[in-house]
Amino acid sequence: MFDGLEPEDPRQVGRYRIVARIGAGGMGQVYLGRSPGGRPVALKVVRPELARDVDFRRRFVREVTAARRVNGAFTAGVVDAEPDGSPAWLATVYVSGVSLGEAVARYGPWQAGHVLALGAGLAEALEAIHAAGVVHRDLKPSNVLLAPDGPRVIDFGISTASEASALTHTGTTIGTPGFMSPEQLTGRPVGPASDVFALGAVLAHTAAGIGPFGTGTPHALHFRAVYEEPDLDALAPQLRRIVAACLAKEPDQRPTVADLLHRMTTPDEEDTAEATPLLTEPDWMPEAVGRLVREKAATPMPRNPASKPAPAAQPTPTAPDVPAAPTPTAPDVPAAPTPTTADIPVAPHGATPEPLLKPAAPATPAAPDTSPVTAPALHDAPTRTADHASRNPGGTPPHLSRRGALVALAGTAAAAGLGIAAWKTADRGSGSAGSPSALQPSASKPVRTTTPPAPRKPGRQLWAFPTEDEVKTEPTVANGVVYFGSNDHNLYAVDAATGRKRWSLDTGSVVYSSSVVVGDLLHVGTHSNGLYAVDAATGRKRWAFATDGSTFASPVVADGVVYAGSTDEHLYAVDALTGKKKWSFRCGRNGMVTESPVVANGVVYFGSDDNHLYALDAETGKRRWAFPVHDGVNSAPAVADGLVHISSMRLYAVNAATGKERWFRDGAKYTIPGAGNRSLGPPAVAGGVVYAGDSIEYLFALDAATGRKRWAFETESSVFSAPAVADGVVYVCSDDSHLYAVDARTGKKRWAFRTGAGLECSPTVAGDVVYVGSKDHSLYAVQR
Structure with missing residues (x-):
C-alpha cells in the first residue's frame, strides 16, 4: 500500500514526520505523514519549481485558505498547510x-x-x-x-x-x-x-x-x-x-x-x-x-519510515536525456523473492494496488503472466471471396510501404483543454501506476530479477510486455486494461498497472489495426479476417464481419455503429452489437481505405487511396462532399474547430461543412526544413495547433487556423505515427527507436525513451503513463 522513502525524500515537513510515499502527481509528491501525536495525514509537497512561481504561490495561498473552510462528513479536509513554506505543502485527512x-x-x-x-x-x-x-x-x-x-x-x-x-x-x-x-x-x-x-x-x-x-x-x-x-x-x-x-x-x-x-x-x-x-x-x-x-x-499503517534498498546501477545514456537500449542477457536469472513493503508500487491516496511485476534488471525482460485463460482462435471467420484471394495469393500479408505504414488511428488528436488534476496520484482505473524497470526483449524466456526499483521520473520505464513479433498498433486503454495487436497474429489484453497478461486471442492473421472499446465489446480489424467484436473481459469472439480485403486501420464506434475501412475499396458501417451491415460506401478506382475514419457531428470523414477525402452522412452513408488530395492520402483525418486536417505530401486544412480548402502546406514552399519531397504523417490537433511528423526526421507544429509554422523538432529518423498531446506535452514516436516528450509551446525536448527498435505506431496517454509498441516485439509503459 505504501512505498519506502527515497534518499532525496524529506524526513520531516512542518510538524509532520514523513513515513512513506503514497503517490505522485503533477504538482509534487504525496506522502504518508504522522503528527507528533501519531495522527496519519496525506501530506502533499509542492515541486520547488512551481513553488518559485509567484502567481502560483498567490493562487495556492488563496485556494488552500478556501479549502480549509470545508468541513463535511464526506470530504477529506485540509488539516494543516504552509503555502509560503520551503517547501510549500498541505496536509489532508488520511482516508484508509x-x-x-x-x-x-x-x-x-x-x-x-x-x-x-x-x-x-x-x-x-x-x-x-x-x-x-x-x-x-x-x-x-x-x-x-x-x-x-x-x-x-x-x-x-x-x-x-x-x-x-x-x-x-x-x-x-x-x-x-x-x-x-x-x-x-x-x-x-x-x-x-x-x-x-x-x-x-x-x-x-x-x-x-x-x-x-x-x-x-x-x-x-x-x-x-x-x-x-x-x-x-x-x-x-x-x-x-x-x-x-x-x-x-x-x-x-x-x-x-x-x-x-x-x-x-x-x-x-x-x-x-x-x-x-x-x-x-x-x-x-x-x-x-x-x-x-x-x-x-x-490493515496497520507504517509508524516509521520503511528502509529502501540501495538503488541499482543505471545504464549509461548514449546521448543526453536518452536512456541507452539495454542488452539481452542469458536466461539463467534467479526468480524474484517475496516483495517487501518497499517494493510495493505507488497507488492513489488510500487505494490498495495489486502487486506489480518485480522490477527487472536493465538487461532482462519482464515475464508476462501466463496464468489467465487464452481465448480460442478465430479461424472460423466467414470465408473471403475468390477476388480477395487473387489479390493476395497464399494469404501472405503484403509488405507495407512507408506510406502504407503511416496507419493513422482515429481520434489520436487530443482536444484543446486536455488536463489532468494537479494533485493526481497514480490512477489505476486509467492504467497508471507501477515500478519502473529496464527491459529489452531477447531470445531467452523473460524472467524476473531481484533488482530494486529505480526512482520514478518522467521517461522512466514502468514495465514491458514481450510478444513474438513486432507491435505496430496503437495501444487502447480502457477500464485499467491495455489492448493491442501484434504481428504474431494475437490480440492482447494486459493489465495497465502491472503489465500482466489478462488474455490473448489468436486471430489467425496479422493485427495491424488498433482496437476500440465500447461497453463490454472490443472491436478490431485484421489483415485477412475482416472485422471482429470480442468480449473485452475474456477475449472471446462475439461476432465477425468479413470484408473482401484487409482492415489495416482502427475502426471507430459512434452511436452503436462500427465504421471501418478495407482494402476492398469500401468503407463499412456495421451494427456494433450484432455485426450486421448497415451500409457500405464504394470509393473510386484503387480506392483502398487504409486509414481510420473519424465521426463528428453526424458525419464520417475518411481518406481513400483514390486521392480523396470524403465526408459521408453517418446514418445513410450518402456522400456530402469529396475533396481531392494530391499525392495520395497518408493519414486519418483530425477534426477540430470546424476544420478537417489530413496529410499526404502536403498537410491540408479543409472546411468540415463544405469540403473547401482552407490552406495547405508543403516543404518546398513553406519554410519547413529540408527538401520538399517528404510525406507528412497523421496530424493531431490540440489548443489550436496541428502537430504532424514527416518521413524524414521532423515533428512540426503549425497554427491550425492559418497553417503558419510555430516550430520544428528534429529526431534522427522518420516520424510515422500521429502524436498524442496531453498537459502541454507532445508525445511522438520515431523510427530512430525513441519515444519523445516535446514541450508543446516551445518545441524543446523534455525527455526521450529508447526501445530496442523503431517505433511506427502512435503512443497512447492514459493517466500518468504513456504506452507504446515497438518493432522490438514489446509493448512499453513509460512514466510521463
Whole structure:
C-alpha cells in the first residue's frame, strides 16, 4: 500500500514526520505523514519549481485558505498547510480506503441502490465544498475514496490552484476527459454546476462500468461531452433520470446539489425501487467492495519510515536525456523473492494496488503472466471471396510501404483543454501506476530479477510486455486494461498497472489495426479476417464481419455503429452489437481505405487511396462532399474547430461543412526544413495547433487556423505515427527507436525513451503513463 522513502525524500515537513510515499502527481509528491501525536495525514509537497512561481504561490495561498473552510462528513479536509513554506505543502485527512475507480475496475458495475447511496454521499460532500466557495473541477472515480461509513471526496479546491502553475501556461484546462463539463471545455465560466455534471458522469461510470461518453481519445470524449447525448441505456430508470439531469449541456438546466440529495434519498414514484441504503448501514456498497474496503481499513499503517534498498546501477545514456537500449542477457536469472513493503508500487491516496511485476534488471525482460485463460482462435471467420484471394495469393500479408505504414488511428488528436488534476496520484482505473524497470526483449524466456526499483521520473520505464513479433498498433486503454495487436497474429489484453497478461486471442492473421472499446465489446480489424467484436473481459469472439480485403486501420464506434475501412475499396458501417451491415460506401478506382475514419457531428470523414477525402452522412452513408488530395492520402483525418486536417505530401486544412480548402502546406514552399519531397504523417490537433511528423526526421507544429509554422523538432529518423498531446506535452514516436516528450509551446525536448527498435505506431496517454509498441516485439509503459 505504501512505498519506502527515497534518499532525496524529506524526513520531516512542518510538524509532520514523513513515513512513506503514497503517490505522485503533477504538482509534487504525496506522502504518508504522522503528527507528533501519531495522527496519519496525506501530506502533499509542492515541486520547488512551481513553488518559485509567484502567481502560483498567490493562487495556492488563496485556494488552500478556501479549502480549509470545508468541513463535511464526506470530504477529506485540509488539516494543516504552509503555502509560503520551503517547501510549500498541505496536509489532508488520511482516508484508509479504496478508490471508486479501483473498485469498479476490479468488481464491475454497481446496482442502482448502491449507486444512489454513493451519490447521496458525494452530493453532500459537494454541498460542503461549494458552501466554502470552492469548485472542485476534477471530480472523478479516482478522487473518490470508499470508507466503511461512506465515500470521501479528495483534492477539492487544489485543482483550481494549479491554474496558475507552469503546467497550465500552455492553455490547458484542469479536468479529466469524460468527466469535464461542456463549459470547462469551451472556456465558459465554471461554477458549482460543473461539479454536478461531473457527479452525473461519476454515477454513470459506477452503474455501467464505463463513462456516459464511452471510451476513446480525449478529443473524442471532449467532443461527445459538448455535442452528443450521453449513453445511459445501462442505468435503471430512476438513476437514469437523475444522471440525465446532471449531464444537461447548459449549467442552468442542471439540478442543484440540494435537489439531488432529495431525489437520491427519496423513492421515485415512477419506479418500484426500494429506498436508498443509508451510508451508516454496512451494505451501502456492494458486498465484494465492502470486504475490500474493510480489509484495507483494518490493515496497520507504517509508524516509521520503511528502509529502501540501495538503488541499482543505471545504464549509461548514449546521448543526453536518452536512456541507452539495454542488452539481452542469458536466461539463467534467479526468480524474484517475496516483495517487501518497499517494493510495493505507488497507488492513489488510500487505494490498495495489486502487486506489480518485480522490477527487472536493465538487461532482462519482464515475464508476462501466463496464468489467465487464452481465448480460442478465430479461424472460423466467414470465408473471403475468390477476388480477395487473387489479390493476395497464399494469404501472405503484403509488405507495407512507408506510406502504407503511416496507419493513422482515429481520434489520436487530443482536444484543446486536455488536463489532468494537479494533485493526481497514480490512477489505476486509467492504467497508471507501477515500478519502473529496464527491459529489452531477447531470445531467452523473460524472467524476473531481484533488482530494486529505480526512482520514478518522467521517461522512466514502468514495465514491458514481450510478444513474438513486432507491435505496430496503437495501444487502447480502457477500464485499467491495455489492448493491442501484434504481428504474431494475437490480440492482447494486459493489465495497465502491472503489465500482466489478462488474455490473448489468436486471430489467425496479422493485427495491424488498433482496437476500440465500447461497453463490454472490443472491436478490431485484421489483415485477412475482416472485422471482429470480442468480449473485452475474456477475449472471446462475439461476432465477425468479413470484408473482401484487409482492415489495416482502427475502426471507430459512434452511436452503436462500427465504421471501418478495407482494402476492398469500401468503407463499412456495421451494427456494433450484432455485426450486421448497415451500409457500405464504394470509393473510386484503387480506392483502398487504409486509414481510420473519424465521426463528428453526424458525419464520417475518411481518406481513400483514390486521392480523396470524403465526408459521408453517418446514418445513410450518402456522400456530402469529396475533396481531392494530391499525392495520395497518408493519414486519418483530425477534426477540430470546424476544420478537417489530413496529410499526404502536403498537410491540408479543409472546411468540415463544405469540403473547401482552407490552406495547405508543403516543404518546398513553406519554410519547413529540408527538401520538399517528404510525406507528412497523421496530424493531431490540440489548443489550436496541428502537430504532424514527416518521413524524414521532423515533428512540426503549425497554427491550425492559418497553417503558419510555430516550430520544428528534429529526431534522427522518420516520424510515422500521429502524436498524442496531453498537459502541454507532445508525445511522438520515431523510427530512430525513441519515444519523445516535446514541450508543446516551445518545441524543446523534455525527455526521450529508447526501445530496442523503431517505433511506427502512435503512443497512447492514459493517466500518468504513456504506452507504446515497438518493432522490438514489446509493448512499453513509460512514466510521463
